[in-house]
Amino acid sequence: MAQTKKYIYLFEEGGKELVDLLGGKGAGLAEMTKIGLNVPPGFTITTEACIDFLRDGNFPKGMMEQTMDALHMIEEKVSRKFGNPENPLLVSVRSGAPVSMPGMMDTVLNVGLNDETVKGLAFMTDNERFALDAYRRLIQMFGEIVYGLPHEEFRGLIEKVKREKGYDEDKFTTSDITEIIKGENEIYRKHKKSFPQDPQEQLVESIKAVFNSWNSRRAKTYREINHIPENMGTAVSIVTMVFGNMGSDSATGVAFTRDPNTGEKRIFAEYLTNAQGEDVVAGIRTPKYIDDMKMEMPQAYSDLIRMCDILEHHYRDMQDIEFTIERGKLYMLQTRTGKRSAKAAIRIAVEMYEEGIISEEEAIMRVTPEIFDRILHPQVKTNGKETPLGKGLAASPGAAIGSIVFSSERAIELGKSKKMILVRPETTADDVRGMAVCEGFLTQKGGMTSHAAVVARAMGKPAVVGVETMHVDTTNNTLTINGKTLHEGDVVTIDGTSGLFYLGELPVEKPEIDKFSKKLLELADKNRKLGVRANANTPEEAHLARENGAEGIGLARTERMFLGNERIPIMRSMIMSESKEERQKYLEQLLPMQISDFVEFFKTMEGYPVIIRLLDPPLHEFLPDKETILNKIYEIKSGKNGSDELQYYEKLLKTVRDLEEFNPMLGFRGCRVGLVYPEIYDMQVRAIMEAAVRVQKEGRRIMPEIMIPLVGHHNELKILMERLEKTAKSVKDSDQVDYKFGTMIEIPRACVTADKIAKYADFFSFGTNDLTQMTFGYSRDDAEGKFMFFYLENGILEKDPFSSVDEDGVGELMRMAVEKGRKSNEKLEVGICGEQGGDPDTIYFCHKIGLDYVSASPYRIPIARLAAARANISEMKPELASTYRY
């Protein structure tokens, strides 16, 4: 006969390394036991037992025998007996998964009490009221958790007694409690149940209930949202009961070893005297703080301080602790790594590193880069006196202020003339275009993965979703909440970081990098291999990029430079030109403007490389749309204007018609335009070189890199390079400028034939937006409105490939391009300038495939710096990578 598995670990047998088997709670209790802290005796039933149970519907063979053996050992240790009326051992049955799922699963306290043992407990503790109170708690908890009896009925029973007696719960007498117990049993009967008097039955049913709670709806949802595997299972810890409710020298509480909000190094604790664990959670009584404990229970206080210090050093991280003080004696009931605010996370990491508790690399690995997203987004600045209109789920962080609008059509109609907040019962694919013109979103329905939430995060705009107390009436265009009714145009402030929203305009805090963040980023810079550059189209953006630590510009788009009031008419005339000479004439007019743009850029980025991309979009993007022109022509014809103008608009119409395309994304743009009308790129290259020479003459060192977009065949680059090199050299003193020529890699074919292309390029820069569009065959504008949400919701795609590089597909092509490119040109510089360049997962991937740098939006530079360091550490120290699940 095969030996049965080991399903039970005494606390003495376990340890923190067994977290997968014992769950977070079980591993913590075992670890604390091992290092000699005062933990009530107990043991843990493994997650394996849970998995087997959930699969088979009953306990695995041997599990219950091992449980009873362990229980006997505890009985001996504490000299009490489970179910013994004179000297009863009581235990708690606690859930604990390998990954923290706070509040998601169940716990039953005081198991072992029945009509007989309650008397024993009363005798033993010399406190009948306490014993009865413990018993009524067990009956209620057991009923709710094991049999699913309604909480409201139990709560109603207590409220009824309170009402009848006219006093509060903590004043209940033994006879009040006896009455409640009777009432509780009534509730059982009403539901055709009865409370089991057999302690072993209590134990068995409690364990089953905890196991089953793994599959409760809320637990499943939580796992789905947090990407926790379904097959982990929960462990169950059986712990000897200690009581914080045995009088004023008893208490129960939680403590953080550092301040979880600011990160400051001071113990942050809350406790209730004469209370049991669930009282703290329920939040009925106002808790006391650490300074109170120093006065009230100095011994327990100094023990707690010591424990915190031991645990923090032992775990080398800020701990979140549960404790109970029974008649002055401190018991540790749980320890786990404490959750903390973004700010605190950074400060704790930096200070622990400075205190010598953790290494530099660990400090970096402790902070997830997205934290900077929260820190760097403008945030609502509250003074605590504001009354929010309501609260929903904090679906996408940051502050947004605007007039409310109730439909996407209306939002589009109002255009970008005013700042708007879109308010909807819920959003659908049809709203995406409207969402694009709004500052933020507020919805009545939906959760963290609802359409509004997903789109908001993708767009980087604040959103509060699922405000169930709000009613949105789209017929009358009103929003009603708490008796207040708002109409279109009313201004609200939404706080996507907290989920709150307010009437009117609240002050907004500009993001700031504090000294701890600065320090952390310095450490990150020391530890990364990837360079970090910024995508910046204006000198202002370039300036911000420098402030945030960018080491150059990875992408400066030139097209936006042609959109000003002064320039667009010249640009249009250039496009409408019927001959090369005419085109040349208008390009000459644009030249000095381009030069002055670049001069500004180069000055800001002194000493750093600046990649300037030559004109990329289809020419029709610089022209008004057909409808506008047609209206204009109609207007002129009805006699309001002269005929010169008519001629102009008719020519414009013809040009627009000529340039019309079925699929402009795949049409006449980028280097295709540059090849057919080489004068355009000539002008741009001249402008770059003249600006460079001018700035260089001021004694500033500059490094322009000229980038040709949309290359798919090496001949495109070859022909352009031959011409543009000549143009560059024709600029006086250009030989004193240290410039490069290179290309975007944004077409699948460019990746596949990168070896050939690399022969004509000093650098590659992955344009992962277009590369993703073409590799997937998705038009981003269409996909996001039409099927992307469906794909994400139905798990066809795990992640939006426009947010994070699709490693299997797009990434594989990138890998190929790097390999082939470097093989034929070993000096090739390779970076990424697509939007994904600011995404930590993408950055890790870029590190792995050996890119030289990533380029991200100026706001995401700190994220990129940190992510790049984490990527490098993950590679160099795989043990840290697995610890921090990277």
Add this chain to the structure above:
Amino acid sequence: MAQTKKYIYLFEEGGKELVDLLGGKGAGLAEMTKIGLNVPPGFTITTEACIDFLRDGNFPKGMMEQTMDALHMIEEKVSRKFGNPENPLLVSVRSGAPVSMPGMMDTVLNVGLNDETVKGLAFMTDNERFALDAYRRLIQMFGEIVYGLPHEEFRGLIEKVKREKGYDEDKFTTSDITEIIKGENEIYRKHKKSFPQDPQEQLVESIKAVFNSWNSRRAKTYREINHIPENMGTAVSIVTMVFGNMGSDSATGVAFTRDPNTGEKRIFAEYLTNAQGEDVVAGIRTPKYIDDMKMEMPQAYSDLIRMCDILEHHYRDMQDIEFTIERGKLYMLQTRTGKRSAKAAIRIAVEMYEEGIISEEEAIMRVTPEIFDRILHPQVKTNGKETPLGKGLAASPGAAIGSIVFSSERAIELGKSKKMILVRPETTADDVRGMAVCEGFLTQKGGMTSHAAVVARAMGKPAVVGVETMHVDTTNNTLTINGKTLHEGDVVTIDGTSGLFYLGELPVEKPEIDKFSKKLLELADKNRKLGVRANANTPEEAHLARENGAEGIGLARTERMFLGNERIPIMRSMIMSESKEERQKYLEQLLPMQISDFVEFFKTMEGYPVIIRLLDPPLHEFLPDKETILNKIYEIKSGKNGSDELQYYEKLLKTVRDLEEFNPMLGFRGCRVGLVYPEIYDMQVRAIMEAAVRVQKEGRRIMPEIMIPLVGHHNELKILMERLEKTAKSVKDSDQVDYKFGTMIEIPRACVTADKIAKYADFFSFGTNDLTQMTFGYSRDDAEGKFMFFYLENGILEKDPFSSVDEDGVGELMRMAVEKGRKSNEKLEVGICGEQGGDPDTIYFCHKIGLDYVSASPYRIPIARLAAARANISEMKPELASTYRY
């Protein structure tokens, strides 16, 4: 001192294997010498000498010494001396490149004559008139070729004498000729030149002139058009002169060893008695035929018949021979593989195989697959009595009949209501949309690579271009040629195979496969590994495919089945449905129609696989365009119709707006629609299975393969397969049908992740149209109008990737997909159904990467069968591949 290179090969030293060094002519002369045929003594200066000369500007060191040594050897052989006044040796200086470039380069005859040696020749031959005639020919040829003196002036001189004397050239007396010689020397003087009396100078200058003719404009153009490498150079053969103009027992002529038009096995010769080579070329006198020779010169005739037989067996191919008969004695002056018509090529290959001259594989390799394109296109059927309107370049083969139209806009306006021929001075990118609605094209300007020619071949439409004698007036919309003026609407017939065009409608010959073609295709079938299937959307096309030898259907598009008058309203209602139930209702109506489509298909393709692709295009393609709907709404509103209709059109408009996309090619289509609205594919799969069951019950074996389009992620296929397998199985008796599920591979990501996708597919079929669009980032509709022609013309792209698979890019992805796909699913069947599947280069590529089959349009099936065989033979017998330059 390094030894100088061998630049000279006596005919005895050379041979046909040295064709790259000796050129076609030199190698042929050497080979004939070697096998003992009667060739005048001579030698060849190598192509290497030419290359060196063109590079350095003078003869390579040692070349001229070797030339003179060889000349001395010839002098000894024929007992004459070059430049000797008593016994002069005369030679011809003949060009000959490794690849035949007929008429492109120059030859100088009678080199060695001067004022002295001409007397010796007269004495030696006892024929003063002959000697003088040879001399005047030399002076003219030398002047034209070496000094570039104008032909017209020499010709004018002769015409003048003819006029003055009142008789014909062949009646010229010695004094007439003496006068002409004087005149010729006048022409030299007029151009500040003089004819060199030094025979060696004549030789040197003639060799230089022949070398330089390699770089003449016409030779360069010819090489460009025919893809002949620039760096080959030409060889020069120096051949002892023999004379066909020494009286009535002398002659010169050309012969084909088989009939080059029909391929029939009979000698086809033309000759002129008492004439020199250039007289035959000039076409002034009417040549005689082989039967005349039999009577006139029986000995030379029987020698010629024998020579032809020897040469054909020796070269194992039909030969094109030049010969001279000097005083009854036959001399061979050239042999080369003869050009032949498409029909003849097939017959000669088959009959030579049947005669045992060549192997089965060689017979196949002899015929280029594109020949079937000419044979299978409808051709103009002439009876020889028609007078063509004019002649241009035969730019794209086949017959087209239609009314002429003078602008693309007008063609689009007239729409597809009538058959049209677009007539333009030349076409540009702007004409492409107009060209798409016409039957064929006729242009005044442009050559074989002009825009009209390239687009016509790409579209597979007949075109005649570069009709320089025609004037196209686009202001008055007229075409004038030979005094005739045509207007819009006049019907013409253009013959893109001959370059001729006619007024009115000529009869057209339906393509037919003769017994030789049938035999050749049978041989091909025996020799190929690739399967050949057809793309067919209707039962008629399927029928044609079977007739042409297709072994199944590689692609049947289902969308075209919804376009009929009866079906489109149901389809539209289905698309406009607001609920699943409503959609279901309309799908139920479409179901029986789909079933009957498939029943027809399956019957035609009994015993063969039929791949049916589920709905692919974006839904908006089934709806009218916005403008049409808006007009309709306006019409209804102005009171002409009821309001029910208004509601319908308003709903239609809303649907069209909802479905509008920026880049429909990359939008909501293919399996994306299939996933969001699974009812549609359910209906189609049900229809396929019900049809299959029905046909199977009639005792016919059928093999439906269901293909899912536009898969880019394995999850798409996984989810659809799970659902559709269930749907298929739910059809009664479906278990008796042998069906498969598979997917198109048409998205770059599908290639990169083919290993994952293959796990859910029984087969892959490359959709190389879309794959090319996405891999290059080209929207085909836009690229062809906007920049593709520019790219081809400027050598950015070598070939149109939509005609022939781009091996470096798209092909590399295909190779990857095959490899990864088979690795994870070794039973995977892989084919191609993109348009390129009928292109021989693509077929060779598909063979190399191990595809199971290609699928082509029904008309291209014979091409595909032959190309598949050639691909296989090329792989198995590389020596044949290199012989036939494959």
